[in-house]
């Protein structure tokens with residue numbers, strides 16, 4: 001199937017976090033592609049990718065980078081396709097990447113998820129795509145129901161726990 005989501009990482013060292021995004025997209029049956037490209041190390045390839053993404057039918061881009069994380073913002077500057085940024089914890093507990101990605105100048109936006117939050121990037125991508133895809137909306141809705149059921153069950157189990165402290 002033709003990919004409609006593109007996952008880009010600044011380095012293959014970011015791959016374990018992107019695997020979480022890939023797993024959720026697979027679970028939701030969303031076709032995606034995956035590439036390592038770097039605004040710092042391969043700027044021409046990043047430009048070629050970003051300028052061609054919309055024409056190739058890519059609807060959402062997930063871009064992950066650590067350290068001085070220019071990649072998501074640079075991609076967003078060169079395409080109208082929405083970009084979801086994942087700050088990777090490669091240094092400074094990921095705060096450097098978070099601040100790099102989240103503080104975009106007005107007019108060019110990156111939707112930033114939490115540090116290392118690969119799965120939530122995919123969840124956001126699915127929510128965007130689901131606006132125009134009722135079957136995907138149904139799959140995502142079913143997934144959310146299972147999340148609710150898990151918490152309801154965990155709450156019931158909590159009531160059977162014998163605490164060694166007082167609970168009113």
Ligand SMILES: Nc1c(C(=O)O)ncn1[C@@H]1O[C@H](COP(=O)(O)O)[C@@H](O)[C@H]1O
Pocket residue numbers: 009010011012013014037038039040041064065066067068069070071072088090
């Ligand atoms: N932030 C960027 C960019 C970029 O923004 O263009 N390119 C690579 N990187 C990040 O550098 C970190 C270390 O990369 P290496 O492990 O390859 O040295 C990675 O987290 C990557 O995302």
